[in-house]
Amino acid sequence: MSMNEQEFRQEVAGWMATHLTGRFACLKHRGGPGDEEAYPALRKEWEQELAAGGWVGLGWPKAHGGRDLPLALQLAFHEEYVRAGGPGRIGHIGETLMAPTLIALGTPAQQARFLPGIREGHEYWAQGYSEPGAGSDLAAITTRCWQDEDGRWRLQGQKVWTSLAHESDWVFVIARSTPGSVGREGLSFLLVPLDQPGVDIHPIRQMTGEAEFNSVFFDGAVTEADCIIGKPGEGWKVAMALLGFERGVSTLGQQMHFIHELKLVVDVARGNGAARDPAIRQRIADAWVGLQGLRYNGLRMLEEDTGSTTVRPEALIYKYAWSNWHRELGQLAMDVIGVAGDVRSHDDAVRRLQQVFFFSRADTIYAGTNEIQLNIIAERGLGMPRA
Amino acid sequence: MSLTLSDEQRALQETAADFLAAHTNARKEADADAELWSRIVELGWAAVQVPEDFDGLGLGAVELALLMEEMGRRLARTPFLANVVLAQTALLQVGTAEAQQGALAALAYGERTATLILGPGLDAEPASLSVKARRDGEGWVLAGEAAQVLDDGLLTHAYVAARIEEAPGVALFELAADAAGLTRTPLDVFDLTRPQARWTFADVRVGAEARVDDPARVLAGLARTRVLAALQLAAEQVGGAAQCLQLAVDYTKERVQFGKPVASFQAVKHRVAEMMVCMETARSTVRGVAARVAQGVQGNGLDEAALAAEVAAARVQATEAYRYCAQEAIQLHGGVGFTWEYDPQLHFKRAHWASQWFGPTRDWREALAAHLLDAA
Ligand SMILES: Cc1cc2nc3c(=O)[nH]c(=O)nc-3n(C[C@H](O)[C@H](O)[C@H](O)COP(=O)(O)OP(=O)(O)OC[C@H]3O[C@@H](n4cnc5c(N)ncnc54)[C@H](O)[C@@H]3O)c2cc1C
Numbered sequence: 001m002s003m004n005e006q007e008f009r010q011e012v013a014g015w016m017a018t019h020l021t022g023r024f025a026c027l028k029h030r031g032g033p034g035d036e037e038a039y040p041a042l043r044k045e046w047e048q049e050l051a052a053g054g055w056v057g058l059g060w061p062k063a064h065g066g067r068d069l070p071l072a073l074q075l076a077f078h079e080e081y082v083r084a085g086g087p088g089r090i091g092h093i094g095e096t097l098m099a100p101t102l103i104a105l106g107t108p109a110q111q112a113r114f115l116p117g118i119r120e121g122h123e124y125w126a127q128g129y130s131e132p133g134a135g136s137d138l139a140a141i142t143t144r145c146w147q148d149e150d151g152r153w154r155l156q157g158q159k160v161w162t163s164l165a166h167e168s169d170w171v172f173v174i175a176r177s178t179p180g181s182v183g184r185e186g187l188s189f190l191l192v193p194l195d196q197p198g199v200d201i202h203p204i205r206q207m208t209g210e211a212e213f214n215s216v217f218f219d220g221a222v223t224e225a226d227c228i229i230g231k232p233g234e235g236w237k238v239a240m241a242l243l244g245f246e247r248g249v250s251t252l253g254q255q256m257h258f259i260h261e262l263k264l265v266v267d268v269a270r271g272n273g274a275a276r277d278p279a280i281r282q283r284i285a286d287a288w289v290g291l292q293g294l295r296y297n298g299l300r301m302l303e304e305d306t307g308s309t310t311v312r313p314e315a316l317i318y319k320y321a322w323s324n325w326h327r328e329l330g331q332l333a334m335d336v337i338g339v340a341g342d343v344r345s346h347d348d349a350v351r352r353l354q355q356v357f358f359f360s361r362a363d364t365i366y367a368g369t370n371e372i373q374l375n376i377i378a379e380r381g382l383g384m385p386r387a
Numbered sequence: 388m389s390l391t392l393s394d395e396q397r398a399l400q401e402t403a404a405d406f407l408a409a410h411t412n413a414r415k416e417a418d419a420d421a422e423l424w425s426r427i428v429e430l431g432w433a434a435v436q437v438p439e440d441f442d443g444l445g446l447g448a449v450e451l452a453l454l455m456e457e458m459g460r461r462l463a464r465t466p467f468l469a470n471v472v473l474a475q476t477a478l479l480q481v482g483t484a485e486a487q488q489g490a491l492a493a494l495a496y497g498e499r500t501a502t503l504i505l506g507p508g509l510d511a512e513p514a515s516l517s518v519k520a521r522r523d524g525e526g527w528v529l530a531g532e533a534a535q536v537l538d539d540g541l542l543t544h545a546y547v548a549a550r551i552e553e554a555p556g557v558a559l560f561e562l563a564a565d566a567a568g569l570t571r572t573p574l575d576v577f578d579l580t581r582p583q584a585r586w587t588f589a590d591v592r593v594g595a596e597a598r599v600d601d602p603a604r605v606l607a608g609l610a611r612t613r614v615l616a617a618l619q620l621a622a623e624q625v626g627g628a629a630q631c632l633q634l635a636v637d638y639t640k641e642r643v644q645f646g647k648p649v650a651s652f653q654a655v656k657h658r659v660a661e662m663m664v665c666m667e668t669a670r671s672t673v674r675g676v677a678a679r680v681a682q683g684v685q686g687n688g689l690d691e692a693a694l695a696a697e698v699a700a701a702r703v704q705a706t707e708a709y710r711y712c713a714q715e716a717i718q719l720h721g722g723v724g725f726t727w728e729y730d731p732q733l734h735f736k737r738a739h740w741a742s743q744w745f746g747p748t749r750d751w752r753e754a755l756a757a758h759l760l761d762a763a
Contacts, residue, residue, distance in 0.1 A: 266759055281756035282749060285699075288759055289752070292700035293668040296675030300390045314671055317664045377663055378656035382636050385651045 009076050015053055016084035024049065029348060032088025032257070034359030036212040040167050043090040047121030055081075056095060057119045064103055064111060065119050071302060078253030082260060090167065094118040094125035098172060100245040105229050105238055114191070117169075126194070128159040128173035128216060129239065136372050138174075139183045139236065143218060145175035145190060151225030153190055155198070155218035161366070165201050165214040168194055172242075173218075174235045187235030191227040198222060208358045246367060251318070252298045255291070258326065261356055262287055264349045265333045274336045283332050290325045297321060316381045320373040323363035330357035390674050392449075399450055403457040406430065413462035413580050413733050419539035424465040425497060433471050434495035436479070441491040448615070448680040452622035452673055459626030462580045462733055466500050469537040472619045473503035473612070474546050478599065480615075481559055481608030486599035490544075490561065501544040501561075503612075504533045504586065508744045511613040513550060513557045513606065518588055520549040520558060527598065529560060529591040538564075538571060538584035545586075546599070548609055557609065559600035566591050578736040611691065617745045618680065618698045621705035622673050624741050628666040628705070631712035631734050635659055635719040642721070655719060662712045669704035676701045696758050699751040706742045713738040 020028060024046055030038040050056055058074045060066020069077075089095070099118050102111050117123030134140040143157025155175055165171060171192050178186030194201065198221030203211035230238040262284075269275040269284065300314045333353035334341045345351045364370045378384040392400065410423055427433065435450050437443020444450075451472070458467060475494050478487055493499040506515025518531040529549055536545075542564040551558045564571070568591040571584045600608070636659055639650035649655050676697045683689030689697075716731040717724040724731045742748070 270760060275756075275760040278753075281760065282752045284759060285752035285755035286703070288696075288755060289700040289703045292675075292697065293672050293704055296390065297668055297671035299675060300671045303389060303391045313663065313667045317667050320660075320664055321668055371657070374657040374660035375653070377660035381663055382632075382659055383640075384636065384656045384659065385640070385648055387651050387653065 005072060005076055008073050009080050012055075012077055012080035013084060015055070016081065016086060019049055019053065020084060020086065027087035028085035029260075029352065030087050031090060033212070033362070034208055034210070034355035035088060035352075036090070036164060036167075037210045038087075040090060043087055044121060044124070044167075046087060047089070047091045051120045056091075056121065057099065057115075060099065060103060060115075060119075064099075064115050075252055079256050082253065082256030090164070091118065091121055091124055093127055093164065093168075094123065097127065097242055097245055098125045101172075101229065101238065101242045105241060107226070109226065110191075110229070114170075123170060124164070124168040126162050126165040126168040126171040126216075128162055128165075128171040128192070130161045131158060132160050136369055138239075139187075141174060141176060141187070143173065143175040144179070145173075145177050145188055146179075147225070153188075153192075153223045153225065153227065155190070155192060155221045155223075157218050159216040159218075161204070161213045162201075162216045163213045165194065165216050166203055166211075170194060171216065172229075174239045177232045177235070184236040186233055187239070188232045189229045189235040189238040190223055191229070192218075192221060192223045196221060207361065208355065243367075251322075252302065254322070255294055255298060258291055258294070258322075258329070261329060261333070261352065262291060264353055265329070265336055267349060268333070268353070269336045272336070272338065274338070280332075280336060283335075287325075287329055287332055290328070294318075294322050294325060311381055313381055316377050319368060320370060320377065323360075324370070326356070326363050327360040330360040333357055390671070390678055392453075396449060396453060400453045400457065402430075403432070403454050404460075407457050407461040407463055411461035411463045413464065413730070415464070419466065419541045419582065420464045421541055423463060424467075424500075424541060427463075427465055427467065428497035433467070433475075433497065436471065436475060437491050437495045438479075441487060441495070443491065443495050447684055448618065448677040449674070451619055452677040455619045455622040456626035456629070456670075456673075459623030459737075460630040462627070462737060464539065464580045464582075466502070466537075466539055466541050468581075468616075468620070468623070469502035469539075469542070470494055470500050472616045473509070473537070474501035474544075476615050477503050477546050477548075477559065477609065477612045480612045481600045481605045483599060483601045486561065490599075499543050500541050501546055502537050502542050504536055504545055504547040505609065505613065506548075507534060508746060509613060509616070510746065511548075511609045516548055516550050516557065518547055518549040520551050520560060522552075523592060526592060526594045527558075527560065529562070529588045529593065531588050533586040533588075535574065535583045536571075536586045537581065538573075538586070539582040540573075547588075555602055555606050557600075557605055558598050558602070559605060559609070560593060560597045561599045562591065562593050562597055566593070568592065578733075578740040580733060580737060581740055607691070611694070613745065614695050614698045615680065617702050618673065618676055620741060620745055621669070621698070621701040622677070624705035624709040624738070625666060625670045625673050627734050627737055627741075628662070628669065628709040628712040631709070631716035631731065632659060632662045632666055634730055634734075635662065635712075635716045638720050649719075658715055658719060662708075662715055665704070665708040665711055669701070669708040672701045672704050692758060696755055699755045702745070702751050703748045706748050709734075709738040710742055 027039060027046055031043050057066035058069045058077055062068045095118055099115060102114055129138060131141050145153050145155045147153055171194055173190045173192050174187050176186055177188040198219050200217040202215045204213055205211045274280045297314050297318060301318055334357045432454050434443045435446045439445035478490060494501060505511050517533055518529055520527045520529050545562055545564055547560045548557055549560055568589045570587040574583045574585060576583050639655050640648050642649050713735040717735055720729060720731055723729050
């Protein structure tokens, strides 16, 4: 397919302009981390609308119902989507984590069973890794799983911080299938339906006031014999492969949100006079400088030969860099807003910045805390010895 | 635009890294390393950005940045910054076709070695220029003093931006470094790898042909020269930061305390990881902006405001990264890090030098803030 990027951008922008209207108009700039409680049902319908427009699975192979678009066009889509105020994607765990894992490691039957639901916006996924006793030390998980005589899998245990489980149909879980095993051995990667008697979901209220994550209890929960990716005992490998997809194109899409947020900070500063404060000016400049670093680092990360086995420093540092930049932006935003920041705002721009301030506290915790990121950078990137 | 290096670019980078590792001695206590400089010229590095029309290699900002990064890593003490990054760039940006024809090849192949004189710390603002030129018959007379000039003793020429009475208020003059009336007094600098001198112009007389600028381009061209040179300085800073990180990693892996390498302590690991984050971020930005500049040269040119903003980002990141990495390299070496013997102090001094010349980061940030906040 030869498609000119400019035409493609126009196509996306045109589609957004004609579809993000009417009953969907209220979704503009809504949803996403820190705002997941905004219109969840309508956002699922929006996912279906996107699917009907052919905008889901842009990078997936055609054989799996994707469009196999080159990186530049996928990026262009994300940019135009955010520019048009496209809402936070409630289906992102399915589209950007589960689907690539299924495509890379799933059986043809699993692909045929699960990919259409993800692409069409009918089935939503949650990620069941963390447990009360296994956070940074993920390999410490104790949730057990075993097979009944008919081959069906059963689970016993508890997951925690499971984002969007209450809005999901399925959860992928790593659980201990070899009794008595420790660490990375003896784990299996299971796909488990959430709507069943053996599963109990309890929302957990976050510091933002919303409840976007949950405790998920498995008490003899069941899933079919073929709902396992990889072989029993290979769960760690699959779980890590899935995390590898976290650094995909969607990461660069996220930068468009950052650009938008910084623009909101600039608007507020110009509006309330903070733009005249020399210290604030220096910090706003710094935020922009940091954003260029993320942008060029992100491009370097996506461009480099992904097949190469050498350590890629720009990929190693990326999570630490963006999460700390974002946290700092949240602080800057509130310093710009001033006293009024303490009151929940109805102004769309200010409300968004208040969310950034609070939610960005989580950015440096999930997907590997700051401290774990620095350990990884030092050990893998610089060969510093383990203690 | 692509950040991926081509095979040729990678080869240039590797050659530069190997060559400089073998031939640079940052601690030689002489003004300049004449031998290193002549070998660099032989390798063709001084011809990198000179267009093919002037017998140069016709490459651009990306290749130059790769070389600067490697030179920064080794603290190579040569007139490369003065001659290539400053003098050549100024001539390319503001010189008349005739002046370019006359001098670019000479600057590229070692027949001439020049520096550039602007305001203090290479400020390009007309008001900051401290040398004045007045007409004298057909020619000109230059008077005034440039307090700190990049001058390592190997110079044969200088390009001097001087204030003039008539429009546009500034002109660029080319003169010999031993011109009558010119006194060069070496300064007692902390960063010995970057020698400086005070240049006093006691009515230095030059002919009409010494004025080399195109008056229509001189103001914008000098401003652009400073911006393009600041990007290359940022590349040099990244190289220095990378070396500080390397030194810290190597030393802490070797040094044993409490029965283990100090590199295994988490406080140490986190410090080097932070160094890597800021250094690699700056490297990404420098490479990316250099690629944009190169693309701009091939295409229709990058708009001045956008160019200045992008370079500001590179400049701020590289300055902070180098300062941080140099400071932490000393800290992580313990007592030996404070000695003359060990390299971290050399980088610490260079990092400080680089943080002040071309304007401090607060000025780059303020310029950016004006761009972001004050537009109508
Ligand atoms: C908003 C949000 C959404 C999340 N969504 C999901 C989800 O959908 N699915 C899921 O499975 N998980 C999810 N998580 C969980 C997340 O992955 C964990 O919180 C994270 O891995 C940290 O684990 P922990 O909370 O147990 O902290 P701990 O591991 O207990 O860490 C506590 C502190 O100790 C530090 N620390 C721990 N180990 C080390 C070490 N070796 N060296 C130095 N310092 C150390 C940590 O950095 C941290 O500062 C989510 C978390 C948040 C905040």
